């Protein structure tokens with residue numbers, strides 16, 4: 001399916017962006033120096049996109065402008081009540097130099113679902129995609145070409161109205177910034193150790209767990225520190241029913257002895273596009289896939305009995321990461337390891353980097 005077939009906003013007239021070039025843009029050699037070792041989330045490209053929204057004016061003043069600080073009134077609602085959402089998506093450079101992104105319609109629609117939950121306006125998916133094209137048009141040289149490197153795109157939206165009353169803001173800003181990203185795992189994929197958060201949850205029944213909103217991340221930071229104190233890399237949360245939910249920013253998948261992939265399903269889970277894609281690739285290979293509740297006891301017993309043969313986490317930033325250890329206050333369970341997680345990871349990244357046929361039509365070319 002092409003974007004036009006699925007985008008309900010396809011009939012909208014495109015936005016007319018005003019482009020202001022950054023006169024202090026990095027030189028080619030300064031940029032190359034950054035791209036040699038970009039790390040994650042500390043370097044930014046020369047430009048950013050912003051689009052305003054207001055109750056009376058709808059979406060207006062679309063701009064590409066030099067990357068730089070945002071000026072906000074101290075009473076801006078986002079600073080007080082956290083009315084904010086975001087997305088995470090990557091641009092990949094193929095061997096022939098072309099630039100592609102992966103399933104952007106899915107991110108655009110998820111931004112709309114998050115917007116609904118946070119009482120923010122829904123950015124049309126076609127505008128979302130246009131914002132990515134506009135930024136890559138000026139900053140395409142920032143898409144690195146090294147192994148497992150990418151340009152991480154961060155769309156976000158927040159309440160900027162200066163008003164301390166509590167209601168959905170009448171003025172909102174949408175921004176898109178971009179940050180070159182190095183390989184997540186240097187020297188090969190490493191299994192991660194996971195701390196079970198028993199005292200804290202990231203989401204509540206009827207809460208915002210399924211929206212990509214900063215507040216969920218704020219709620220995950222203290223348990224994440226607890227994970228570090230217990231020598232674990234990441235934290236796993238249980239949902240309001242005590243079932244396995246997800247990590248702070250990645251979904252969880254269990255591989256069963258008979259080849260079935262099981263992933264937790266609950267209203268508080270953020271539905272990852274990486275998870276959806278990985279599960280589709282598994283279905284293509286003939287695996288059965290089930291979305292259902294899995295309790296902590298079922299996880300631990302499944303590992304002990306050998307019914308669970310692999311456990312992995314997935315998300316845009318790290319793609320697929322095997323889980324090597326689950327640690328709690330009074331237990332330490334080594335997780336089984338197997339070939340499926342890494343083989344699905346390789347298939348997915350092969351598609352993203354143009355090394356394998358894109359049979360689902362997931363890639364969208366951004367340059368040219």
Ligand SMILES: *Cc1c(COP(=O)(O)O)cnc(C)c1O
Nearest residue numbers: 249250251270272273274315316
């Ligand atoms: C973004 C995110 C994920 C992963 O989603 P992808 O679309 O695969 O990147 C998983 N959990 C949470 C809480 C997230 O915010």
